[in-house]
Amino acid sequence: MSKAAELRTKTPDELSTMLLDLRKEQFNLRFQRATGQQEGVSRVRIVRREIARVKTIMTERRRSAGKG
Numbered sequence: 001m002s003k004a005a006e007l008r009t010k011t012p013d014e015l016s017t018m019l020l021d022l023r024k025e026q027f028n029l030r031f032q033r034a035t036g037q038q039e040g041v042s043r044v045r046i047v048r049r050e051i052a053r054v055k056t057i058m059t060e061r062r063r064s065a066g067k068g
Contacts, residue, residue, distance in 0.1 A: 007057045
């Protein structure tokens with residue numbers, strides 16, 4: 001699990017790649033749940049929060065770039 005401070009040190013390309021990977025994982029977890037293969041349901045929540053964290057950092061950067 002990444003902390004917001006760790007994410008702020010990453011470049012925009014790294015954040016985009018991370019977001020893409022997290023979305024793929026989220027899709028796979030949803031697919032596993034639909035087919036009844038999922039064992040640990042806590043991972044869904046963790047991935048969802050990670051996606052929100054990455055998107056928040058990306059939005060903060062976009063807004064600060066617009067003002068400065």
